[in-house]
Amino acid sequence: MARVYVSSVINAPAAKVWARVRDFNGLPNWHPGIAESRIENGEPADKVGCVRAFALRNGDRLREKLLGLSDFDMLCTYSILDSPMPLTNYVASLRLTPVTDQDHTFIEWSADFDCAPELEAELVSGVGGNVFQTGFDALNRAFGA
Amino acid sequence: MPRVVRSTIIDAPVERLWAVLRDFNGHESWHPIVAKSTIERGYPSDKIGCVRRFTMQDGAELREQLLALSDLDMTFSYCLLETPIPLFNYVAHVRLLPVTDGNRSFWQWEGRFTTPAGRETELADLVANDVYSNGIAAVRQLPELAG
Numbered sequence: 001m002a003r004v005y006v007s008s009v010i011n012a013p014a015a016k017v018w019a020r021v022r023d024f025n026g027l028p029n030w031h032p033g034i035a036e037s038r039i040e041n042g043e044p045a046d047k048v049g050c051v052r053a054f055a056l057r058n059g060d061r062l063r064e065k066l067l068g069l070s071d072f073d074m075l076c077t078y079s080i081l082d083s084p085m086p087l088t089n090y091v092a093s094l095r096l097t098p099v100t101d102q103d104h105t106f107i108e109w110s111a112d113f114d115c116a117p118e119l120e121a122e123l124v125s126g127v128g129g130n131v132f133q134t135g136f137d138a139l140n141r142a143f144g145a
Numbered sequence: 146m147p148r149v150v151r152s153t154i155i156d157a158p159v160e161r162l163w164a165v166l167r168d169f170n171g172h173e174s175w176h177p178i179v180a181k182s183t184i185e186r187g188y189p190s191d192k193i194g195c196v197r198r199f200t201m202q203d204g205a206e207l208r209e210q211l212l213a214l215s216d217l218d219m220t221f222s223y224c225l226l227e228t229p230i231p232l233f234n235y236v237a238h239v240r241l242l243p244v245t246d247g248n249r250s251f252w253q254w255e256g257r258f259t260t261p262a263g264r265e266t267e268l269a270d271l272v273a274n275d276v277y278s279n280g281i282a283a284v285r286q287l288p289e290l291a292g
Contacts, residue, residue, distance in 0.1 A: 008246035009154055097253065101153045101278070106251045108242065136246060 001089070002120045003112050006132040010105040012143035014098040017105045018074045020139070021094060024052055024066050030142060031135045033057055051081065060084045067091065080113075087115040087123055107136060146234070147260065147269040151277035152253040157290040159243040159250040163219045165284060166239060166252075169197055169211050175287060176280045178202055196226065205229040212236070225258075232268060233259045252281065 010017050020030055025045035027034040037054035039045050045052070046069055053063050060083070068077040074096035080087075092111035099106050109132040115123050155162050165171065170190035173182040181200040188195040191214055199207045208226040215221070219242070225235035235258035242251040254277045260268045284290065 005243075005245065007242060007244050007251070009244060009249075009251075097152065097251070098150075099152050099154055099251070100150060101281070104154075106152070106154070106242070106244070133246065 001112055001114055002087075002124055003110065004124050004128040004132065005108070005110045006128045006136070007106065007108040008133070008136040008140070009099060010107055010136070010139050010143055011102075012105060013103050014074060014096045014105040017107065017139060017143070018071070018096050020142070021096070022046070022069065022071065022074075022076065024050065024069070024076070024078070027052075027054060030138055032138050033131065033134055085123065085126075086119055087113040089114045107139070109135065146257055147265050148255070148257050149269050149273045149277065150253065150255045151273055151281060152251065153281050153285075154244060155250045155252055155285060155290060156247075157250060158248050159219065159241050161290055162250045162252065162284075163216075163241050165287060165289065166241065167191065167214065167216065167219075167221065169195065169214070169221070169223070172197075172199065172280075175283045177283050178275060178279065230268065230271070231261050231264065232272070254281065 023029070023045055025037050025039050027037050033056055035055045035057045037052050040051040040053055043050040048066055048069055051063055051065050053061065055061050062083040063081040064078045065081055066078050068075065075093060077091065077093045080090040090111060090113035092109065095108045097106040111127055165175070168190055170182050170184050172179040178201055179199050180202050183198050184190050185196045185198055190197070193211055193214060196208055196210045201207060207228045209223050210226055212222040212224055213220070220238065220240045222236065222238045225232055235256060237254065237256040240253045244251055256272055
């Protein structure tokens, strides 16, 4: 099983960052790689079990299922149902923790998945870099780092 | 039950910070309020259940017991056994996580406890400031974590 872990510090209070990222249908509002998103079957975006169908700027389409959402822990967990990437059993978590001495946010994004061994390095760097770190960089720009 | 949390970012790789913090007998080399630390009964300082005895700068004595330590998770937990300050049921958790963006470290120090009625705020401030924030500030200055 491959694992990706990427973390950063956002120069804004955790409550503000959480307000931005907790919307499971909100990726196009903050992640530069995502063009459009909708929740299937008209369900609310914070209904655990709901499915988001979204398109990347390159035209790829993905479906992901919300597995867990906690405002108390500022934690969101989801899985991939359909994607063009050659991986299976993909489960990812996005978690925020306050940095109390500066009123900033420690942000972690991690994923576990299965894939062919020869593809692992490329998938790990693609998910960690193009998806996760790109998202962090966009949040840092949005919050004026 | 008061809960106190202090967290910070240290500009050093997490393995280096963990090497400093995982020593349950290490406070005397960095914490400004601890004058002397020993582990009772000659136990190693990473033996679960070992007890550290602090002599504080003001001469008071304090005993704390290691409840859990994980090198994999870079976490440890401990409780107060004896203290001159009326903190009861005190359990603390320390947790480190890597900040991959910049090869830095996230450090969280958290405690829960009870106090005599009416002294919650005073004692929470003491734990948060005198123990946690002052400790964090001292570790930040350690030469082995600089550069």
